[in-house]
Amino acid sequence: MQQSIPRPALAFQVTHSLAESPAVALLGARQVGKTTLARQIAASWSGPATIFDLEVATDREALSRTPARLLGRREGLVVIDEVQRLPQLFEALRPVCDDPDRRAVFLLLGSASWDLVKGVSESLAGRILFVDANGLSLAEVAAPSLDRLWMRGGFPRAYLAPSAVVWSRWMESFSRTFLERDIAGLGSSVSPAALARFWRMLAHVHGQTWNASRLARSMDADARTVNRYRDLLEGAFMIRVLRPWFANLGKRLVKSPKVYLRDSGILHFLLGLEDSHELAVHPSYGASWEGFALEQTLIAHGQRDAYFYGTQRGAELDLLLLRHGRCWGFEFKCTEAPRTTKSMRIVTKDLELEHLWVVYPGEREFPLAEGITALPLTQIEHVELRAQA
Ligand SMILES: Nc1ncnc2c1ncn2[C@@H]1O[C@H](COP(=O)(O)OP(=O)(O)O)[C@@H](O)[C@H]1O
Ligand SMILES: [Mg+2]
Known part of the structure; x- marks a missing residue:
């Protein structure tokens, strides 16, 4: 069974x-x-x-x-x-x-x-x-399975696949059914082949700011078409379009959204990765962590009022959550030894963050600076997004 x-x-x-x-x-x-x-x-x-x-x-x-x-x-x-x-x-x-x-x-x-x-x-x-209804969460699979959940993704059948070969076959069949049948069932007339190419391309720009004209050029299509594909995949819950936060600061801000494939397993499948060792040496390693940790944070704390923040001068925050009238920040860093950066200090000040968590794959929670804490992803559900009385 x-x-x-x-x-x-x-x-x-x-x-x-x-x-x-x-x-x-x-x-x-x-x-x-x-x-x-x-x-x-x-x-x-x-x-x-x-x-x-x-x-x-x-x-x-x-x-x-x-x-x-x-x-x-x-x-x-x-x-x-x-x-x-x-x-x-x-x-x-x-x-x-x-x-x-x-x-x-x-x-x-x-x-x-x-x-x-x-x-x-x-x-x-x-x-x-x-x-x-999200894919499986870390709380559901338990902390020791983090690497497996990250690599395989949160679709129960993909996560539970008895081997990498079975996982990859499941992904193959899922994506074919999704493109050829499910999308058509939504009343869309988009060609499965074009959408498949678009999806694959997204894997290579996973976590980057959206640039419709650049994608349009590589797809030999116009920007409107590419935006329509994006809306379709977003509406089918396959991608996350994270909108930028506009604080009224008089700074020049990044205005395009960021786009992520929501399921890390789909990302890895589209990149042709079969196991954690291949992932660890892939150029998308950091971006993959960012997307995985982002989704897990949104599962734990809800996906409403979620943004990223970026200034034209390069200060950036991966995720801003507005909860209980305050701003809470999250940075996702795939490193064993997280540290503070200049960007973190600028962002904390710009947005008057109540707190900033630097979420990493380690096991120990520790303070990095005033208002900034290094946090293992496995602890994400225990974070309190309420101001201390
Ligand atoms: N909690 C779970 N544990 C193990 N397998 C699950 C779980 N939830 C779903 N599955 C399996 O995943 C597959 C898809 O589940 P299903 O409920 O049909 O998804 P959906 O209705 O969202 O398309 C099925 O094969 C199902 O048995
Ligand atoms: Mg169903």
């Missing part, structure tokens, strides 16, 4: 949200484990539970013909999987959610961001809570 990794924090977020709202959307990339988690929640639900899968033609047809009748009188938990396949459903769900005699809650699973599915946000505004 396949090993199953418990995801108690994610399950708690979903059930907690279901207690507070008539509808909850669990959104994330294909294959991160949404259906598995929803089935586990349904299995332990203390009442009736129904699952519809819109990837199954009969479910899709039934729900598109008589949605009000099928959903209106339900009790208990109703899961609707791959909900982006039937955007009309959201209109039908609105009166069901508003019905004062409602006896059901709805868990919607989706592999596309709401921005890609037209008209959704308006129909359920104020009635729905969102939960991010």
Whole structure:
């Protein structure tokens, strides 16, 4: 039997949200484990539970013909999987959610961001809570598995693959299905071959500031097309577009976003890397750490209000989180002995950071300077983003 990794924090977020709202959307990339988690929640639900899968033609047809009748009188938990396949459903769900005699809650699973599915946000505004379905986190796999999670990435099947060969075969098949089938399922007419080239190119500019015209030139396309590809991959949760923070400082700031492949395993697969030894000597080693540590930080502390900061003169902060009215900084350094830099001091002052963590792959937490601490990535979930009283 396949090993199953418990995801108690994610399950708690979903059930907690279901207690507070008539509808909850669990959104994330294909294959991160949404259906598995929803089935586990349904299995332990203390009442009736129904699952519809819109990837199954009969479910899709039934729900598109008589949605009000099928959903209106339900009790208990109703899961609707791959909900982006039937955007009309959201209109039908609105009166069901508003019905004062409602006896059901709805868990919607989706592999596309709401921005890609037209008209959704308006129909359920104020009635729905969102939960991010991420790849596996360090907390879920436990600290000793950091290298494996970093190398293999957080898709459960990729992480659990019994060998590097099986991992690489899984990646191959995942990316083919994603490009040839899933993207088309989002209603996009982009050619899989063009998107595949674009995706591969992104691996080489992972973590760099976005330069549409440069990518367009190498793709023999225009900047608009390249931006459309980017939006598509972002909406399918495959890439992270980190927006720049504009403080009103009168400084000349970097204005383009930074783009990362969200899953480190996908990055390594696209770069042709098969194990940690190959990664350690690859020019993208540092960028890979930065992206991996960034995603883990966002899993632990939420992805809203997240930015990077950069001045034209070269001072930079990898991640700025705005939490509880304060600015918190993170630098991701793939080194055994993190140190402070001039850039860190400038950024701390510019942004009036409450604290700056220099997140590294080591094992010891220690102060680097006033307001700056070296932090092992394995400790990231324990960081408190609240000002001390
Ligand atoms: N917590 C987990 N532990 C082990 N394997 C998992 C876990 N969650 C998902 N998987 C496996 O990963 C694959 C994708 O999971 P699935 O729930 O279908 O993802 P999604 O619905 O997000 O596409 C399946 O083969 C599933 O068995
Ligand atoms: Mg699924």
